Amino acid sequence: MKNLIYFLGLTILLGITSCSEDELDLNPVDSGSVDGFFTSTSDLVAGVNGIYNAFTGDWWGGAFVHVQPHFEAATENAIICCSWEYQYKQIAQGTMNSATGGVIRFKWDYGYQAIFRINSILEVLRSGTIEDLTPEISQQIEGELRFLRAYVYHHLTFLYGDVPLVQSVLTPDEARSIERTDKSTVETFMFADLDFAIANLNEQPFQGEFGRPTKVAAMTLKGQALMYRNQFGDAANTLAQVMALEGSAVQLDSDYESLFRGANEQSPEIIWSLQYVDNEVGDGEGNFLAAHYGPNQLDGTSASQGGGWGSFQYTQALLDEYYMTDGLPSDQSPLYDANNPFANRDSRFEGTFFFPGTVYRGTVLTENNFLSNGAEKTIKIASRKWKTETSNNSFSNNGAADFVLLRYADVLLMYAEAINETAGPNSEAYDAINKVRARANMPPIAEGLSQDQMREEIKHEREVEFFLEGTRYFDLLRWRDAQDVLLQVTEETRSFDPSKHYLWPVPQFAIDQSPNISQNPGY
Amino acid sequence: MKLAKFVQTLLVLSGLLLSTSLAAQQKVTGTVSDVDGEPLIGVNVLVKGTSSGTITDFDGSYEVIIPEGGTVLIFSYTGFDNTEITVGNQSVIDITMEEGVSLEEVVVVGYSTQKKANLTGAVTAIGQENLRDRPLTSAATALQGSAPGVFVNQNSGQPGRDDVLIRIRGVGTLNNANPLVLVDGIEAPLSNLNPDDIESITVLKDAASSAIYGSRAANGVVLVTTKRGTDQEGVSFNYNGYYGITEAIRLPDIVDDAATFAELWNEAATNFGEPERFSAQQIADFRANSPNTNLFDQMFDSAPIQQHNFSVSGNSNKTNYRFSFGILDQDGVVPKADFQRFSTRLNLDTRVIDGLNIGVNLALTRGDRNGASEDLSAGGDASIIAWMSRTMPIDEVINSDGFLVRPNNGLVNGLINNARRDFNRIDNDILGSTYAEYEILDGWKVKGTAAINYRHYFQRFTNIALTTADPITNVLSTDPSAARSASRAAWNSLNITTWLQTTYEKSFGPHDIKFLGGFNQETSQTESFNGSRTTFTSNNILTLNAGDPSTASNSEGGTQWALQSYFGRFNYVFGDKYLFEANVRYDGSSRFKNDKWGVFPSFSAGWIISEESFFNIPSIEFLKIRGSWGQLGNQNIGDFRYARNLSLTQNYSFGETIAQGVAQTSLGNPDLRWEVTTTTNIGFNMHLLNGKLQLEGDYFTRLTEDILFDVPVPSITGFGSQILNSAEVENRGWELIASYREKVGDWTFSVGGNVTNVQNELKKLNKTLSGDDVDRQISQYTILEPGAPIAAFFGYVSDGIFRSQAELDAAPDHSAINPNFGVGDIRLVDTNGDGIIGPDDRQVIGNQQPEWVYGFNLSVGFKGFELSALVQGASNYYSYGYSHLFWPFDNSHGVDTRWLDRYTPDNTGASMPRLFLGQGPSTSVVNSFWLLDRSHFRLRNVSLSYTFPQSLIGSTFISGLKVYINGQNLATFTDFPFFDPERESGAQRASSSFPNLSIISGGVNLNF
Structure with a gap:
């Protein structure tokens, strides 16, 4: 019985002395602190x-x-x-x-x-x-x-x-x-x-x-x-x-x-x-522009690699600003073809937009690739700017441009x-x-x-x-x-x-x- | 189902049964019945002065071994007077017990137990009557409607992810308001505890009862006690299981007729001068030939749930034990979702030598959860509900060849999302403790306990590549290998708790005194690790190793905290009528920097008036009044909030090379200290009509000061807020419980009810303000403002819809809100009467916390039959129905059928405003039109059980058999539209809510 009391006493003593207040001074594990960093x-x-x-x-x-x-x-x-x-x-x-x-x-x-x-x-x-x-x-x-x-x-x-x-x-x-x-x-x-x-x-x-x-x-x-x-x-x-x-x-x-x-x-x-770099490489360092713009319904994949929501409908006023290659507005130029309204325009038009017949990621785009938030666009063009040909810029923040x-x-x-x-x-x-x-x-x-x-x-x-x-x-x-x-x-x-x-x-x-x-x- | 495992376990248990034989000795047998001759089940039969004893079985009969020296049997039973019988030479003793006031009932309190009659604090105990015969997946739901002052909200019906929220006596802080949950004294979540292992749950509500837990008790304490072996020699086996069918309670009713959908869209566009999206031809085509897709119909289905629990408990020599094994197997009401939980527990106590007891509790739990995402109600990409409501009725989702079809004019085919993604999470938890208790002198005990709570999970996310069909050409194509991705997350948390406590109890003359003192230390470490890769060559091998190494990414997380505490309690009872108790706790926490330690005292007293000689009201057998005052702390603020954090991941790429960037992301505050809650409680307990009617009432005030609050700072500082001890919140309220039971012939009746009213008021928010500065913080939908409840909804009052141009012309000027306000839009009220609708017209329009919480139960018994029902409700609280399905077409969602009755020139009496695409004038400011009343009244539980009489089963090996059928959540009465009113309106949109479930089940409880 004496042994037991000694045993208990020792345990209690050990228990109390091992509890030091230092245990309450802890440091963050997964982030830093400004103090002393620089x-x-x-x-x-x-x-x-x-x-x-x-x-x-x-x-x-x-x-x-x-x-x-x-x-x-x-x-x-x-x-x-x-x-x-x-x-x-x-x-x-x-x-x-x-x-x-x-x-x-x-x-x-x-x-x-x-x-x-x-x-x-x-x-x-x-x-x-x-x-x-x-x-x-x-x-x-x-x-x-x-x-x-x-x-x-x-x-x-x-x-x-x-x-x-x-x-x-x-x-x-x-x-x-x-x-x-x-x-x-x-x-x-x-x-x-x-x-x-x-x-x-x-x-x-x-x-x-x-x-x-x-x-x-x-x-x-x-x-x-x-x-x-x-x-x-x-x-x-x-x-x-x-x-x-x-x-x-x-x-x-x-x-x-x-x-x-x-x-x-x-x-x-x-x-x-x-x-910006592609998210897959840089982990959060990609842009989220690509998801907003560009053609959609692409290359028939459920993941829609490279597609965008199409946040914009573009206006006729915008289209009219892209003059024909002769420098004249479309309503004055003989180069304008109502059946092929995107042809013969200022080269920056094709530099800025995809439209049916242009190629994106190896796919010839059709009229089906131009939706704005699910609705068919009146003018079937979509941004070429900020859309890369390779990176995995589907609906996420990993655009590389x-x-x-x-x-x-x-x-x-x-x-x-x-x-x-x-x-x-x-x-x-x-x-x-x-x-x-x-x-x-x-x-x-x-x-x-x-x-x-x-x-x-x-x-x-x-x-x-x-x-x-x-x-x-x-x-x-x-x-x-x-x-x-x-x-x-x-x-x-x-x-x-x-x-x-x-x-x-x-x-x-x-x-x-x-x-x-x-x-x-x-x- | 893991049928193999089930059978295996059955075999093992049968084997155990066969190999056990009971030693037959000299004994007394008999039956115990009440004055009406009904057998009483579960009466304690104890040989006085020894530890031998038993309990009566289902037939009221018992069998007890009389040890050497035993002469008297004590029969005790809740609600009945104790009866003592001298054994003499009798071998058969049948007795009749009389109902009386149970003053001996003992409840679990902090670090100890206490006679219920002697309680001076506000304590509610939940026993077996609320836990048994119900298909509970989580113990927390047993509290729903059963415990006054306790509001329990089940956020989700996703299998394995109930998300149960418990609030005790309102919300007393702007921070984490979760109560402290202790399982056998160890902090542990309720979610992975097998409800069948629970003996009782005690809720400590006021400072007097919970101050012993000091710094973590400000939100109340929930003490869970698990079942243990009895002190009586013998062994008992139990099987308890049920099988049931689950179904979603409520689902949104969306417009799934494609032509109507298209017309509504066009109308919404036309209303605001935008082009129509669908031509008349398209609409005619839809009408003639459209899939009319409704994924809510397609994806939701009923699903089975079953639970099987086996236990063996008893006492052998100086050891009592209870071992249990349980399986929960729940399928999801949506594809892919399911959950299995395997749990086993051993609770063991043994007397090593006289005065020295040692014991162990060990619980192992394994959870296995699947789904298309971790939290199917998490909103955005993870929400299966959003997938459904974003899949447009005009889109075909599966073609005639069985291939999934890519969305055409919509953006989402929910079936594709569901098919692409898989989630699995395996949880393995160990909750274990050991103790040694030694009685040094008579009445003086020392107990040391060491416990760990180790939790670990590993989760897997994968995205596979699919072969899908083009919506127009039907041509199939397969996703590139880059579409495949996999990620893994491992997480573990280790809490170590050690404590040492000593108690001393002494009675002399009319004085009973009790001391408790102790030291407690708790440390916690949490670590996590995540990794992912993409671009796999096959859907079948999605181990990270098979992914493209150049896509590998990983990250780490972790935190830690520690707490040290000294605590003490003194109880004094004089003459069984004057009760006094004092508690103190001294706590130190790592969560503070300069001001780590806090003292939390409490005092309480009670007076059992009915024990006084002058008290002479015959109909009142027992009357106690009690009062308490005390202070509690709250340190639930997250770790290292005092620090000026430097984020190490503010990276930037120069050229194509990532460079590390760092930035200070919080202002920090080294002077943070405890939040302090001061609680005052007065209450009474009264037993009338021979104990048949029991009443208990409490009134409380709960003032929390120094609430840690992210005080907004001007964003020109570079930050949005700084954490300060700043705010004050008060909760005032009362609780009343009444229960009545009656017995007429073979019939028994009992009814009970409890009701709680809590008024929540923010008293102060930002202490940095002075003078006539307006102390309030307006968030997008809510406000924190003195005088209003915490996070009340704040906005404009709407009093209907503009139904004519004349009405619009006569109304105050709405154009500052939105110049497009027109006929058919919501009308706002000019509350300040200045003729213009503007920001000063905003006011508090609804609160988020329920003002009333109530529950009623009813039970009727006849012979072995028992029918019982529990209804539960809460009222006067709101949710804000914004975005998604609440607003038509918002964020690419569909539209629900309420909008069929929208304002048009031909339907001026409509209940909804004119249509808009997503957001319009009606939604341009927060207003009460979109406020949804969450008040509800729910038939939470109905069960019918039959206990077989001994006469039927006496000849078998079975000693008790009960069968039952049960319905959970069978009916809900609420005005809340199409989602469950229990869905929280907080961070996530109510519309991504995974619906709660109704369960119809049948079960068996078998003793042998």
Whole structure:
């Protein structure tokens, strides 16, 4: 019996002493912690890489540059199938309000998520805690960070007008009392970032990694930012600097179609693009554009490899913009054949679209391959852009094509426009636009145009050149053309109120959290 | 069915039976009956002062061995007065017992047991009467309608995935509100416990009863006690099994006439100026010759369910034991879905020497679940319901050659999705504990327990390549090998719990005192590993090794937590009428950084007035009033929420090369501490009319403070929220239970009912606000706002449909909501009267938690027959019916038949608004038109059983035989449209709900 008591006593003693409070100090198993992470340049670079995730994001969760081609649905050229696709339909129809959500919230939330990530890495960079950081690398990284920040503010100010100017990491309390900063102040800040980037980025991307901004990218972005703000003189000067590098750093690619389909992603025409790889290789690093666009009912497989939902119906107005190869609109050209309406058009038509008779993934497409969300399309065409010939881009986020944000054709057309607005339709303007047309095998534009006529030519050229790149919506806003153009649509009910719709509503959520943030007029 | 296994087990058990022989000794036999001469079954017969004894069988008869020195037999039976008989020389003792007030009944409480009469807290015990003779697949459903204050919701009828949610006395937190579930003292899920192994379930509802579990008890505690061997020498075998047919209770009624479908689509498009999709010719073709596909009809079918349980229990020498083996085999009401569960358990206690007991509980469970996806109601790609409602009636799904047809004008052929995908998950669980208990001095015991709960599963997903037909040409083609994919996931979790407790009990004079003290430590580690590949050459070999190695992908997950606790309890009873109890628990948790430890005290007292000499109301035999106050904690917040997490997978590809990216993904908060729930409870227990009528009532308030809440932060910080101890929630309510039983001749009747009312109110949300800041958080459909229930639906009030242009013209301006509002759309109410419908017109339009929960039971017995029924319901709670089938054609779904009565100029009195494609003015803002009342009243269980009298089976080896038929969920009364009202409206859309099932079954309970 004594033995038993000793045994029990010992067990109890052992039991109690083995329970140390250290057992309550545990560490996460499958994720990291910010504290103490950033100690070397490679950690810092990983932090820079993490910023791009705010741009690419995820499918339904959103991103800063989300399904950018969907902006075509908010122009006269496409009708989006579904009101649930990120609320582009509400923008198109002028029914958006502060609670609309979708892309109207994505731009705000992910824009500021990117800005937080940029500012926090800038603070690490400047903290002096990275021991192996050389001044040269530090400048390049800072240039990249400030380029990205400028890109975000460029879009935010354009879409929302005045926005809070966040220059450093904010605490929640600081953010709760923040107000919108006057747009011009934000723009001044943005241009300072761009000038820093131009001065400090190299001609080659950091570490030679394609997809990081270069000096040329910074100059191009600055040119675009100036154009969007109607500062045509400065824009012309800036864009001229890019054009001076033609042949060395940049040039038009002879193969238009290849720029958008994954096979020629590092063409010298492409100045800056969002990088995607096939999901099967990269695990979540693919795009989700491919699922939205393109032909469907393909190659008779239940998995529909390569197919898309067909989010858009395209309008007759769009088709009419693709002139015949003689440079004339279809209703004026003898080349137009009503029985074969897609033939003999501007080569960019076939560069941008599939239609019956074209070949996709080895299959000759038929009229059955053109549905929009299950409904037969009126005009049987489907996007060729963002559709690759090989990757497994069925209905998932594994499209492999990079999404082009800045390219040299845009530089040329912006330059033509800037010159036309400042000096009128001189030969520089003609040269720039005709260069873009020549690549598309289109004849030069007519000589002797007035400034207004030239402006219309440039608008037309931009519409055709950049279709499905999400450019035209921004152009219509900056030209203040939206109230005329959007209402021409007959395929669905549209409205556009020029007194309010040139700016988006500030998301209600942002106002709820920071009551000093005001709403835009009319919302 | 695993018939082979069934037969095998039967053989093994028969073998056991034959090899067992009972030793015959000197004994007393007899029968026990009530005053009406009816035999009483299950009366405890104990030889006073010894551990020998038995229970009466189905005929009321017993046989007991009188050991040396035994002179008196004690007969005890729930609801009857104890009877003591001196044996003397008698070898046959027949007795009659009188009904009385049962004050000896014992219930399981935290770390111990307690006489029910002496309870001072709010405790509900569920016994065999709610567990037996029912085709229960999960023990949790036994609580449904049976326990006041307990709301049980079964989310899904998918075999093996009941998704049962338990809420005790409302929802007291914005975080995980699941109660702590302990099986024989070990935290374990109810889902993989064989209901046939359960002896009782106790629910601890107030702080007084649950404070002993401190930091994890804020949502209540469910204590499950499994069956053990008896203290009486002998052995008893039992077989208990049933076979039944399951069927989906409710399915959506979709428009499956293709021509009508096409017309509705065109109408929806035309209403909003969009082009028609179907030409008149197409519609005529549909009318003449269309598949009129309705996959709900095609894919749902009735399916068998069966369960077989074998057990042997008894006592041999100083050891009591119970061994059981059970099989549950359930087929799915949809193709591919099924579930089998195999479970075995051994509970063993043995007295090694006087004063020292050791024992072991060991339960092994294996689950095997199949389906076309893991969670057939998960929404999106995984939801079989969505596959069905996205398959359009205009599409042929199988052609005349039997090949699946690819969707033509629709986007989905649900049969293809179903055929391509396969899911299998095997669960293997071990729940085991050992203990040693030693009585050091009389009344002073020390007990040490060590337990593990090891759970493991391995799941396989595969996609095969199919050969399918072109919808137009009928040409067959086969998917490329890249369409084949396979993924695997392995998961395991190991919880180790050790505790040491000591108890001391002493009675002197009128004083009874009881101390309990202890230390408890729990650690938990969870790990998972996933891998996948695609591109397989054959559908038959989908092992990962056969996939294309370049497509391989893998990932890891895991977490851990630990908890240390000290606890103590003191009970004092004076003169069997004044009751007092105090508890304290001191807990430390790894889930907090700077503030790990918390103290949780509770006090309670009771007064048995009926024991007082001045109490002189003859019709009231027993009256107790009781009150309690205490504090509890909640640490159910997830692990490492305090940390500033750095996501390591924010990768980006430069060129074609993936580069690692990292980013901070949470703001973190090192100062997080416990949520504290303060509960006050007052209650009474009363027995009237010779104990035939029993009443119990409770009133409680439950205030939870410092609720961990992801306080929204402006997104300009880069984050959406930060976790803070911030919010306060109060639940107030009352519960009432009444039961009455009566006996007239051979007839017995009993009726009972319980009703609970809980008012849930958020008191404070965001403590960072000050002054006149509006403290509220609006999510897409719900709001968190002081004064409103948690996550109440928030939006515009709709008072009908615009039925004429005049009505529209006279109405407040709806154009700020959507400029396309027209006749036939939903009309919204200008609640603030400013003439414009705008955000300020929004208000709370419905709550998510039921205000009323109730259950009634009825039982009628005649001789061996017993008919019993249980109805259960909940009311005043809502779901928001958005998207999918609730809205016509939304997200490529079809349309349901409610829309046949939609507004058109010819049908202005319609119940539904004019049609739209997916989303229209009527859906442009959250409004009460789409609110669905989940109130329901359900015939949960009806059973009819017959217990064979001893006179019929006495000559066989059988000692007891009962047969029964049972119906579960036979009728539901609700206004909820086409899906089950139990479906939660939370994260997933109600429309992807896998329907709950009705079961009609017949079973046998056999003792030998």
